[in-house]
Amino acid sequence: MxxxxxxxxxxxxxxxxxxxxxxxxxxxxxxxxxxxxxxxxxxxxxxxxxxxxxxxxxxxxxxxxxxxxxxxxxxxxxxxxxxxxxxxxxxxxxxxxxxxxxxxxxxxxxxxxxxxxxxxxxxxxxxxxxxxxxxxxxxxxxxxxxxxxxxxxxxxxxxxxxxxxxxxxxxxxxxxxxxxxxxxxxxxxxxxxxxxxxxxxxxxLPERRTRISSRPRTRRPPAPHAALGVGAIVLGDHGLLMGHHRLGTTELPGGTVEAGEALEEAVVRELAEETGLTTRTEDVILLGTLVDHVGDVLRVTIGAVVTAWEGKPATQPGESVGDWRWCPLDDLPSDLFECSANILTAWRPDLPIDHTPTHFTPFAHRTTADGLT
Incomplete structure (x- = not known):
């Protein structure tokens, strides 16, 4: 008992x-x-x-x-x-x-x-x-x-x-x-x-009043046709943190935003799940939205800069990305995942990275004496 x-x-x-x-x-x-x-x-x-x-x-x-x-x-x-x-x-x-x-x-x-x-x-x-x-x-x-x-x-x-x-x-x-x-x-x-x-x-939910409509409607959500994800830029003394995906690409830490999750929370969670590093939402700066298409799916990717973290990156059990390493900015790998390449070029347009066409809309940030907030 x-x-x-x-x-x-x-x-x-x-x-x-x-x-x-x-x-x-x-x-x-x-x-x-x-x-x-x-x-x-x-x-x-x-x-x-x-x-x-x-x-x-x-x-x-x-x-x-x-x-x-x-x-x-x-x-x-x-x-x-x-x-x-x-x-x-x-x-x-x-x-x-x-x-x-x-x-x-x-x-x-x-x-x-x-x-x-x-x-x-x-x-x-x-x-x-x-x-x-x-x-x-x-x-x-x-x-x-x-x-x-x-x-x-x-x-x-x-x-x-x-x-x-x-x-x-x-x-x-x-x-x-x-x-x-x-x-x-x-x-x-x-x-x-x-x-x-x-x-x-x-x-x-409360009961909904019946609405008069010109076409049939349903309470069921629309068929999924969009994907929302985040990618984290972690820049240390020895370069940019990047991992190897089991499908062969090199990419930033990140992944899909879960239901009910704030974007900063998604960055914190994905960073911990994939690399073992811990950070706080207040140490995450969202850069903006990157919009492109993969087949019929609209893909929205949010790039973020992590300004402080604790721990050492390591391959985590059950994750598809591992073998984390610090890559110098002047020697980034050529096999970058599309979303990671787009995030990096939005963050630093001067980086010599080949990337697919995408639409970037930066978020508004306040500038203080300490820099970007």
């Missing part, structure tokens, strides 16, 4: 990712714990945050464990049953969360049921599997697939789960009346463990 924790762990590892603060203030609020298991998270929210938690669990064994230990716990209502059936007659909830359990339910069933059972602007926070213990990543279609559920000292159990790429979860949530606020990947602290979980933070 797990003890009542000091915080919610959205992944199997303590201290990885945020805690219960992502649910917001819960004092006196009705909170739904979906697939509550042994009930330790529900008890934590009732004790530490003053929430009125309904802990619903389909498993007879898990429900019995929870009630055997916490049946008299103030602030927790223990329900044994199916969450979809429960939501059809339950009073509206102020918040809902699930640690791993929503992956077992068809999102075309669970998400509309949760939308109808949550008040307007209520948070829906849940974690789901992203990369399994065999290193297999998420699916690009909304369909269940067989996964292995590991139990302590017991053989693995085959189960059907919805393991979806982040943009599919975002499409589903948006189409069923939610606004996605953040999506984070939570990796195991052990570098040898390939398992990754997604933490998805969404909010139930």
């Amino acid at each position: 797990p003890p009542v924790p000091g915080d919610i762990s959205w992944a199997p590892w303590e201290g990885v990712g945020p805690g219960s603060e992502v649910l917001g203030g819960l004092v006196g609020k009705r909170v739904l714990d979906i697939g509550s298991g042994s009930g330790h998270h529900a008890v934590h929210l009732a004790r530490a945050h003053g929430a009125r938690v309904t802990a619903i669990e389909l498993s007879t064994t898990q429900h019995a464990r929870a009630t055997r230990h916490y049946s008299t716990e103030a602030g927790v209502n223990w329900v044994h049953g199916d969450v979809i059936e429960h939501l059809r007659t339950a009073d509206p909830y102020d918040a809902a969360y699930a640690v791993g359990s929503l992956a077992y339910v068809d999102p075309h069933t669970s998400l509309p049921a949760l939308r109808d059972a949550l008040i307007a602007d209520a948070p829906l926070i849940f974690s789901v599997l992203h990369t399994d213990l065999h290193g297999r990543g998420p699916s690009t279609t909304v369909a269940p697939r067989e996964q292995q559920l590991l139990l302590r000292k017991e053989p693995a159990i085959p189960v059907d789960m919805f393991v979806l790429v982040p943009h599919l979860w975002e499409d589903l949530l948006t189409s069923y009346g939610f606004r996605v606020e953040a999506m984070n990947l939570l990796s195991a602290p052990d570098a040898e463990n390939p398992v990754v979980h997604q933490l998805i933070r969404a909010r139930r």
Whole structure:
């Protein structure tokens, strides 16, 4: 029986990712714990945050464990049953969360049921599997697939789960009346463990009035046709920090901006994930936007200068770019990735770099006695 924790762990590892603060203030609020298991998270929210938690669990064994230990716990209502059936007659909830359990339910069933059972602007926070213990990543279609559920000292159990790429979860949530606020990947602290979980933070939108339109409209987001990324210029005493991509190009640290992420935050995250260097958002200066096309996709790249950092660059496990080295500005490699070449020529037009045509729009900066801010 797990003890009542000091915080919610959205992944199997303590201290990885945020805690219960992502649910917001819960004092006196009705909170739904979906697939509550042994009930330790529900008890934590009732004790530490003053929430009125309904802990619903389909498993007879898990429900019995929870009630055997916490049946008299103030602030927790223990329900044994199916969450979809429960939501059809339950009073509206102020918040809902699930640690791993929503992956077992068809999102075309669970998400509309949760939308109808949550008040307007209520948070829906849940974690789901992203990369399994065999290193297999998420699916690009909304369909269940067989996964292995590991139990302590017991053989693995085959189960059907919805393991979806982040943009599919975002499409589903948006189409069923939610606004996605953040999506984070939570990796195991052990570098040898390939398992990754997604933490998805969404909010139930208010009902929309029917609008008269001259053409059919839908709540579904448009098909993706643009890509937004960042690239970091880290200039040290021995040159410019650059790495080797496994596909053969040399490039700056950087990558795709995640949902709900500020541009400076993306630079800080990508720099840490790819190189191991740490910096702060206040030490990131955004240069401007570079716009070009790759096939039918509009690509927007934001160049940034990192003015201060800590650590030594090193190849990070699981990253596609590594072998970081300091390259003198007068001897830059010729196999530069297109986006990196464009960022560098926008930063220093005098650099002798061959690059593809692009449109650069600089951001406005204030000039102080210390230079660019």
